Amino acid sequence: MAFFRGLTAVSRLRSRMAQEATTLGGVRWLQMQSASDLDLKSQLRELIPEQQDRLKKLKSEHGKVQLGNITVDMVLGGMRGIIGMLWETSLVDPEEGIRFRGLSIPECRKVLPTAVEGGEPLPEGLLWLLLTGKVPTKDQVDALSKELLARSTVPAHVYKVIDALPVTAHPMTQFTAGIMALQVESEFQKAYGNGLPKSKLWEPTYEDCLNLIARLPPVASYVYRRIFKDGKSIEADDSLDYAANLSHMLGFDDPRMLELMRLHVTIHADHEGGNISSHTGHLVGSALSDPYLSFASSVNGLAGPLHGLANQEALLWLKSIIQETGSDVTTDQLKDYVWKTLKSGKVVHGFGHGVLRRTDPRYLCQREFALKYLPEDPLFQLLSKLYEVVPPILTELGKVKNPWPNVDAHSGLLLNHFGLSETRYHTVLFGVSRSMGVGSQLIWDRALGLPLERPKSVTMEWLENYCKNKAA
Ligand SMILES: CC(=O)SCCNC(=O)CCNC(=O)[C@H](O)C(C)(C)COP(=O)(O)OP(=O)(O)OC[C@H]1O[C@@H](n2cnc3c(N)ncnc32)[C@H](O)[C@@H]1OP(=O)(O)O
Numbered sequence: 001m002a003f004f005r006g007l008t009a010v011s012r013l014r015s016r017m018a019q020e021a022t023t024l025g026g027v028r029w030l031q032m033q034s035a036s037d038l039d040l041k042s043q044l045r046e047l048i049p050e051q052q053d054r055l056k057k058l059k060s061e062h063g064k065v066q067l068g069n070i071t072v073d074m075v076l077g078g079m080r081g082i083i084g085m086l087w088e089t090s091l092v093d094p095e096e097g098i099r100f101r102g103l104s105i106p107e108c109r110k111v112l113p114t115a116v117e118g119g120e121p122l123p124e125g126l127l128w129l130l131l132t133g134k135v136p137t138k139d140q141v142d143a144l145s146k147e148l149l150a151r152s153t154v155p156a157h158v159y160k161v162i163d164a165l166p167v168t169a170h171p172m173t174q175f176t177a178g179i180m181a182l183q184v185e186s187e188f189q190k191a192y193g194n195g196l197p198k199s200k201l202w203e204p205t206y207e208d209c210l211n212l213i214a215r216l217p218p219v220a221s222y223v224y225r226r227i228f229k230d231g232k233s234i235e236a237d238d239s240l241d242y243a244a245n246l247s248h249m250l251g252f253d254d255p256r257m258l259e260l261m262r263l264h265v266t267i268h269a270d271h272e273g274g275n276i277s278s279h280t281g282h283l284v285g286s287a288l289s290d291p292y293l294s295f296a297s298s299v300n301g302l303a304g305p306l307h308g309l310a311n312q313e314a315l316l317w318l319k320s321i322i323q324e325t326g327s328d329v330t331t332d333q334l335k336d337y338v339w340k341t342l343k344s345g346k347v348v349h350g351f352g353h354g355v356l357r358r359t360d361p362r363y364l365c366q367r368e369f370a371l372k373y374l375p376e377d378p379l380f381q382l383l384s385k386l387y388e389v390v391p392p393i394l395t396e397l398g399k400v401k402n403p404w405p406n407v408d409a410h411s412g413l414l415l416n417h418f419g420l421s422e423t424r425y426h427t428v429l430f431g432v433s434r435s436m437g438v439g440s441q442l443i444w445d446r447a448l449g450l451p452l453e454r455p456k457s458v459t460m461e462w463l464e465n466y467c468k469n470k471a472a
């Protein structure tokens with residue numbers, strides 16, 4: 001173990017030297033780095049034993065420490081507030097929002113490598129951060145871009161499976177079918193079948209997750225072009241990074257759209273473990289279902305309108321307001337529209353959250369992007385007005401715990417602005433991004449040997465009896 005710790009220390013030093021050298025000039029940096037500095041799997045191989053020891057120590061020294069009391073409300077209320085899962089890649093603070101390995105979104109936008117100076121982070125950098133807990137250098141990010149590109153070939157049968165569905169099937173249905181078809185190539189399933197010991201299962205998990213992440217852009221763009229562009233697909237451009245290539249394969253090459261896609265994929269990647277898509281992937285993975293099976297489950301959860309599909313619903317709602325009232329809508333007309341929505345029994349999509357209690361920082365950074373690139377966009381201006389109108393109304397209902405907007409209020413209108421106006425497609429892009437968070441944690445789930453997930457459930461009768469006995 002000391003050997004591994006030593007290796008990690010050497011690697012950290014090398015990485016620091018490399019980073020310093022980068023600031024002095026690329027040549028020195030290139031001379032100093034070794035092949036393993038640029039290889040994500042080698043970095044993980046060094047990190048894993050340290051983290052396994054850490055978990056063992058946590059269990060043996062603090063295993064019996066209590067983390068709170070479970071109330072009947074919590075059991076009946078969707079397990080809100082119950083700490084019940086280990087999730088290493090990110091943590092959500094109700095007030096501040098998401099931190100990826102300790103870094104907030106504004107911090108990530110400052111420190112993660114970008115494609116253009118002062119631009120949006122490259123999602124490959126976020127993936128590196130999620131997996132290793134370290135901010136990568138630009139060279140590490142470029143190496144990972146190349147690795148993902150090299151893994152991105154999609155077997156022909158995947159497209160046949162998608163083509164077997166009616167073209168009218170929802171894009172999320174076609175996307176999940178594609179993911180299930182990718183599963184045929186699972187390294188994990190083969191390795192498990194061949195008896196690979198538990199301690200080594202993270203390695204085929206890594207292979208599957210990286211392949212999955214790499215293959216989602218061609219699958220996602222195939223679905224888009226099949227449904228909306230007469231099936232005329234576009235080849236990948238080997239010179240582009242992950243998100244730019246996704247945008248290119250969808251058919252959008254405007255440099256501002258490439259930047260948007262980098263931001264979009266970065267900010268949607270992870271949101272701690274309890275959200276529906278992440279939790280589902282983790283739960284299914286705990287049965288040692290392979291990463292494709294696990295992630296297909298995530299995407300099915302994401303397709304629900306209270307979760308990822310809310311971005312579709314939020315944009316449709318914005319468009320419906322303009323359709324009904326025109327773009328010069330007054331505050332009073334907006335108030336009436338919000339009340340009409342609520343009184344018809346609907347929720348206001350894009351507002352509220354299961355955990356957040358302030359405006360989602362992912363909303364705020366998308367707003368910053370809009371102010372920079374599309375301040376005059378009518379849907380953006382409408383959303384800005386709704387920011388004033390919706391929260392007081394939701395508060396007036398007296399039951400909504402968070403009246404502020406979430407990520408889904410904003411993402412659709414940005415894509416729409418650059419021509420990706422097919423609202424029903426938008427959640428697929430959320431899904432591409434979420435593969436990075438779910439995949440990273442799945443690798444750590446197997447590296448740490450996390451157990452089968454199986455919380456206890458009870459019946460109403462059980463609860464009634466328990467409460468009666470407690471009162472007696
Ligand atoms: C990426 C993401 O998944 S972000 C979330 C995306 N989803 C949406 O934007 C959909 C709209 N928002 C909502 O429906 C909710 O706020 C959720 C699903 C996100 C969170 O749900 P909860 O944790 O149950 O929220 P909360 O505890 O505040 O709910 C209390 C009540 O307020 C209602 N409420 C919460 N948010 C809203 C809203 N935006 N519009 C109308 N009613 C709302 C709930 O439906 C619930 O009503 P009920 O008691 O009659 O069932």
Ligand SMILES: O=C([O-])CC(=O)C(=O)O
Nearest residue numbers: 270271274275276354355
């Ligand atoms: O955290 C949640 O419950 C939902 C969410 O914002 C996400 O998954 O991105």
